[in-house]
Amino acid sequence: MIRKLIEKVFSRGSGRRAAAPTAPAVPTGPAIIPVDQHGVRRSQISSCARRVTDTLQAQGYKAYVVGGAVRDLMLQHTPKDFDVATDATPEQVHAVFRRSRIIGRRFRLVHVMCGAETVEVSTFRAAQAVGDDNQIKDEHGRILRDNVFGSQAEDAMRRDFTVNALYYDPATEQVLDYCGGAADVASRTMRIIGDPVERYREDPVRMLRAVRLAAKLGMTIERRTREPIQAMAEIVQNVPAARLFEEMLKLLLSGHAVACVRQLRDEGLHHGMLPMLDVILEQPMGERFVWLALERTDERIRADKGVSPAFLFAALLWHEVLAAWNAGRERGVPEVPAMHDAMDQVLSTQAEKIAIPRRFGTDMKEIWLLQWRLEQRSGKRPYRALENPKFRAGYDFLVLRCESGEVDEELGNWWTRFQDAPESERAEMIANAGSGAGPAKKRRRRRGGKRPANGEPAGDESSAPGPDAG
Numbered sequence: 502m503i504r505k506l507i508e509k510v511f512s513r514g515s516g517r518r519a520a521a522p523t524a525p526a527v528p529t530g531p532a533i534i535p536v537d538q539h540g541v542r543r544s545q546i547s548s549c550a551r552r553v554t555d556t557l558q559a560q561g562y563k564a565y566v567v568g569g570a571v572r573d574l575m576l577q578h579t580p581k582d583f584d585v586a587t588d589a590t591p592e593q594v595h596a597v598f599r600r601s602r603i604i605g606r607r608f609r610l611v612h613v614m615c616g617a618e619t620v621e622v623s624t625f626r627a628a629q630a631v632g633d634d635n636q637i638k639d640e641h642g643r644i645l646r647d648n649v650f651g652s653q654a655e656d657a658m659r660r661d662f663t664v665n666a667l668y669y670d671p672a673t674e675q676v677l678d679y680c681g682g683a684a685d686v687a688s689r690t691m692r693i694i695g696d697p698v699e700r701y702r703e704d705p706v707r708m709l710r711a712v713r714l715a716a717k718l719g720m721t722i723e724r725r726t727r728e729p730i731q732a733m734a735e736i737v738q739n740v741p742a743a744r745l746f747e748e749m750l751k752l753l754l755s756g757h758a759v760a761c762v763r764q765l766r767d768e769g770l771h772h773g774m775l776p777m778l779d780v781i782l783e784q785p786m787g788e789r790f791v792w793l794a795l796e797r798t799d800e801r802i803r804a805d806k807g808v809s810p811a812f813l814f815a816a817l818l819w820h821e822v823l824a825a826w827n828a829g830r831e832r833g834v835p836e837v838p839a840m841h842d843a844m845d846q847v848l849s850t851q852a853e854k855i856a857i858p859r860r861f862g863t864d865m866k867e868i869w870l871l872q873w874r875l876e877q878r879s880g881k882r883p884y885r886a887l888e889n890p891k892f893r894a895g896y897d898f899l900v901l902r903c904e905s906g907e908v909d910e911e912l913g914n915w916w917t918r919f920q921d922a923p924e925s926e927r928a929e930m931i932a933n934a935g936s937g938a939g940p941a942k943k944r945r946r947r948r949g950g951k952r953p954a955n956g957e958p959a960g961d962e963s964s965a966p967g968p969d970a971g
């Protein structure tokens with residue numbers, strides 16, 4: 502098999518392989534952009550990526566930093582990570598680096614490790630010819646597998662956007678530009694390579710990438726690239742749920758989630774494009790909460806603080822859970838079982854579209870359940886809530902609900918004080934929490950009764966977001 506692949510590398514450009522009908526013409530040679538024009542210095546490349554390109558070049562291979570890192574550096578952004586493209590096969594790369602491993606099924610790549618850093622090394626690949634054994638598409642034209650090695654020029658053309666198809670050589674500090682990416686960086690234009698309709702059909706995730714990268718980098722999606730997106734948005738549904746989850750996570754954890762989601766919505770792309778967004782952006786209360794959660798996430802990421810995807814997804818789906826919970830309670834299902842039903846229902850509906858990993862699902866449920874627990878302020882219950890390993894997340898979630906106006910601030914303030922209060926004060930707080938402070942609390946007591954699982958219907962409160970709503 503390796504022989505077959507190597508033969509493919511050497512057969513490139515021989516004209517034996519028919520060009521894909523919609524593939525853009527492969528250019529003969531790249532424009533070479535000197536450092537005084539693009540401004541990216543060798544010192545800006547991570548030491549691991551430099552080591553990888555230097556070592557491969559010393560072995561006689563071509564090796565360049567490529568993709569997001571070159572684009573980001575040219576735009577004066579800090580790259581998330583560094584990718585290297587080479588004409589060495591994965592086996593050849595692996596043979597050169599002791600600390601490396603071959604990964605991937607759809608694309609075979611090599612991860613080269615230096616200390617804590619990992620650099621992803623991919624072999625130049627070509628856009629596929631129709632009928633090629635190594636390229637399989639589904640009935641919608643979506644590429645299921647492509648692993649055909651190719652020339653560097655072909656590798657450039659199979660990439661998604663011109664600004665992502667720039668090759669930087671740390672040795673010469675030159676950028677090789679096969680499709681006008683440098684000019685597009687300069688004018689901050691996201692331009693798809695080739696025919697947009699065909700390229701989106703091959704991989705619908707490219708539409709999401711266009712929006713995410715444009716929002717993150719403050720770029721404009723060029724007209725031709727943008728035009729078909731709205732009509733084609735629904736084919737994102739053909740993408741496997743696990744990949745969609747990954748892509749959604751990238752979007753939400755980009756530090757520019759608000760900008761990305763706003764752009765998706767402004768272009769009408771939240772319908773069917775990203776599962777969840779259409780649901781969550783169309784409930785007035787839910788919308789306020791979702792924007793707040795996204796804003797906080799962006800702030801934390803930009804301040805280099807950790808964020809929990811489970812917390813974020815719990816927030817995105819909270820108003821769905823709330824609606825299902827209220828509906829269950831209206832049918833007379835006791836509160837806690839109604840909450841379990843609601844959580845399962847929402848998670849299983851989402852699972853059809855987007856694969857939320859099980860570990861996140863478990864944490865999300867814990868955060869949601871805590872919303873009910875945090876309303877129980879009698880006896881030993883507040884102490885038990887404090888001991889819950891997810892208390893902090895549950896409390897932060899509650900504060901966010903207060904800020905969005907869904908829940909009376911009194912509840913959030915109570916918990917803010919309670920968690921740090923001395924014992925004597927805590928006892929008093931518990932005693933006072935039960936004595937009717939406002940209409941919201943009286944309602945809860947009436948409904949809460951004596952038992953932990955309230956069997957009374959939620960009545961007219963189901964649509965009125967008040968403290969009892971969660």
Ligand code: ATP
Nearest residue numbers: 567568569570581584659660661665666704706707
């Ligand atoms: P970032 O890492 O900042 O999110 P990126 O462009 O580096 O952005 P990666 O997923 O790391 O994104 O991909 C690396 C490169 O691989 C891209 O720059 C692009 O050249 C190519 N690429 C990624 N996804 C696709 C795709 N769906 N279709 C074609 N090329 C792609």
Ligand code: MG
Nearest residue numbers: 568569570582
């Ligand atoms: Mg990248």
